[in-house]
Amino acid sequence: MSDLLSLAITTTLVLYALAMVIALARLFRGPSAQDRVLAMDFIYVVGMLVMLALAIRYDSEMYFEGALLMVLFGFVSSVALAKFLLRGEVI
Amino acid sequence: MPALSEILVAALLLASGVIVLVAALGLWRLPDFFLRMHAPALASTLAAWLITFASIIHFSTRGAGLALHVWLIIIVLSITAPVTTIVLARAALFRRRQAGDPLPPPMQSRS
Numbered sequence: 001m002s003d004l005l006s007l008a009i010t011t012t013l014v015l016y017a018l019a020m021v022i023a024l025a026r027l028f029r030g031p032s033a034q035d036r037v038l039a040m041d042f043i044y045v046v047g048m049l050v051m052l053a054l055a056i057r058y059d060s061e062m063y064f065e066g067a068l069l070m071v072l073f074g075f076v077s078s079v080a081l082a083k084f085l086l087r088g089e090v091i
Numbered sequence: 092m093p094a095l096s097e098i099l100v101a102a103l104l105l106a107s108g109v110i111v112l113v114a115a116l117g118l119w120r121l122p123d124f125f126l127r128m129h130a131p132a133l134a135s136t137l138a139a140w141l142i143t144f145a146s147i148i149h150f151s152t153r154g155a156g157l158a159l160h161v162w163l164i165i166i167v168l169s170i171t172a173p174v175t176t177i178v179l180a181r182a183a184l185f186r187r188r189q190a191g192d193p194l195p196p197p198m199q200s201r202s
Contacts, residue, residue: 026118
């Protein structure tokens, strides 16, 4: 791995972390419950992108399974929370 | 001098990072919930596509053949992201109607 790629991956991870912190601020601030659900869904997606960047960083294909699982868990949890907001019960 | 593929991968990664940051700023700064719903779509479409291309290029230039399995993430994401958005938007509309808050104006019908 060259210096250029390593530097680019570090910068990208810092940008992702910054985005996650901003979304976390939105999650804490609200103001409504659906804002918090939206911010959590966004944090899940950015976490998936972090996994993909780490796959390039460590040159390993094992991270793809993790990223795929993260997409699926994020989907299930967001839909469950939205359903809870809609009716007050999940199923 | 790094190889051309590494320059390409680095550029795609940086573009993806900047776009995710723009999406987060949109999530923070837009004034209304229904406006805020637009911002995270940037992360789950364009940024995910860019980093997918980056990892396809990176893993395909290692000499082990074309590595297209990252595409699976894009496929799953493009199925699940609209479902999440629609369910969340309907929940928000329902809650606003229940609370008596002002709703967004209805769509204009074009004749």
